[in-house]
Amino acid sequence: MAYSNAAAAAVFDEIADLLEVQGGNAFRVRAYRNAARTLAGLGRxxxxxxxxGEDLDDLPGIGKDLAGKIAEIVAxxxxxxxxxxRKELPEGITELLRLPGIGPRRVQALRGALGVQCLADLQAAAEQGRIRGVRGFSRDAERRILDAIIALLKTQRRVPLATAAPMAAALLAELQTxxxxxxxAVAGSLRRxxxxVGxxxxLVSAGRGSPxxxxxxxxxxxxxxLAKGSTRASIVLQGGVQVDLRVVPQASFGAALLxxxxxxxxxxxLRRLAQEAGLKLNEYGLFQGAHRVAGDTEESVYRALGLPWIDPELREDSGELDAARADRLPHLVRLQELRGDLHVHTSDSDGRxxxxxxxxxxxxxxLSYIAVTDHSRRLAIAHGLDAGRLARQIDLIDAMNEQLSGITLLKGVEVDILKDGKLDLPGAILQRLDLVVGAVHERFDLPADQQTARLLRAMDHxxxxxxxxxxxxxxGEREPCAFDLERVLRHARERGCFMELNGQPTRLDLDDHACRMARDIGVLVSIASDAHGLLEFGHLDWGVGQARRGWLEARHVLNTRPLEEVRRLLDATMGRSEAAVTS
Known part of the structure; x- marks a missing residue:
């Protein structure tokens, strides 16, 4: 079965990791990482x-050697x-690399200093207090490593949605032939x-004798x-992702999918609702005695229970059945309703x-508009912009807008929120922008009250x-910051600013519960790609999925609005009145 783009990207990422653990050439490591990002974001x-017969070496960051390896992986x-x-390095190294907060360089350092070769070695070193003695590791880092090991041992390793989805799509495409x-169809938490996903x-419906x-x-x-029978099979793919397949008759497909x-x-x-109506619901259908009432489609099952079809993203028993009975289900936002993207990076900072x-x-x-929001100066690793470089970019955007057709560039910046809540750039340059996107990039471990005060002060700028x-x-790498979400959201409503739902697959932040709280409090959400390259606008789709899980409709999303309305809303956050804008 052919590998998906995401799976091939995972192979390149693992090669880069193992080369880095070996202390390999940095340019070679970077080439594999860039190739992995290209593959992961490839739309085809x-x-x-x-x-x-297309040449893969025409893709960004893919030369003839890497194109040959992609063909090898696909085949x-x-x-x-x-x-x-993998043969050159101990088997446990791959397991170490999956541990949150332990990258290839740290594995290399721990191997050299302590002889760590596997998870058990690392756990013993942490418990004995030996990690803090290694250069670059503190007592706190040692504690975090031990906590991460314990958490990993307690829970099954989960796969990001954006990794699992392309794998599932490739498998489905193969099975349909x-x-x-x-x-x-895809089922489970991936469909929701x-x-x-774990x-x-x-799920497949197939006739007898199908291979x-x-x-x-x-x-x-x-x-x-892992298992293979006539109606159920389980496999583990290269990279460790488990896939379960179930085969059902066509007449039961809807009930089984549900x-x-x-x-x-x-x-x-749902089963309780069926029982109250004197029916029985299982994966084979909805029955009244021995008679199948419904089951060929999901809609038929819901309809027989007196309900409209419920979007999979809502199926968490969090009020969706009550909403369905009262005809109050939300009309969930769709990708095609997004008109712009308000968080985009270019090569002026860390974009490609x-x-x-x-x-x-x-x-x-x-899209009809995007906001250019390169990093501010504080984030040196991202080649952040100081006031002078940002001023030159502002002038460039103004000039480029005169030349572009069908797209408008908004002038912005992703400015660091400092520990005390101040912003990383002076007001004199910020006031020249169309919008200011504030972000925390350090001191994630502040106590909740301090983190909350930090965010509130930033929003008051x-x-x-x-x-x-x-x-x-x-x-899988860093826990969310502790802060009073409700207080921050209520302050945002009073201040008139907005919350972002970042569509980067490793972020998806706001989470679904926070999205729903923002909706209920009355704060608009901006679904953003945080794209660092032309292929990453696809992250908007992951953001939309999260928004749908948070019960958001188009009217709850800032960037479903046309440019003129978005400008008015953003101008208000920047202290510019509508009269001043139109004069």
């Missing part, structure tokens, strides 16, 4: 491009170089678009087969593409428009 299937599900690197297959659930199970279990990307999509609390609530390239890529995706990735979480 590499397999299809190869089949069409075989593996890569000779990765297999060789198998003889006898009538329907195929949770930010991470495994991938697939779908053999095809599923015998693909190139399969690392091992059942295996979940969530479990939603299913329990120029201002013009990003503008043209946004226009090609149907006379030039402040949007709070970016408010919890500053990185899925």
């Amino acid at each position: 299937s590499a397999k299809e491009m190869i089949a069409a 075989t599900g593996s890569c000779v170089q990765l297999d060789a690197l 198998v003889a006898g297959v009538q329907q195929a 678009r949770r930010d991470t 495994d991938i659930d697939l 779908v199970m053999e095809r599923f279990a015998g693909g190139n990307g399969v690392q091992r087969v 059942y295996f999509t979940g969530s479990k609390p939603h299913n329990i609530a 593409d120029s201002l013009r390239v990003m503008a043209e890529a946004a226009a090609a995706r149907g 006379p030039y402040f428009s949007i709070l970016a990735h408010p919890a500053a979480r990185l899925l």
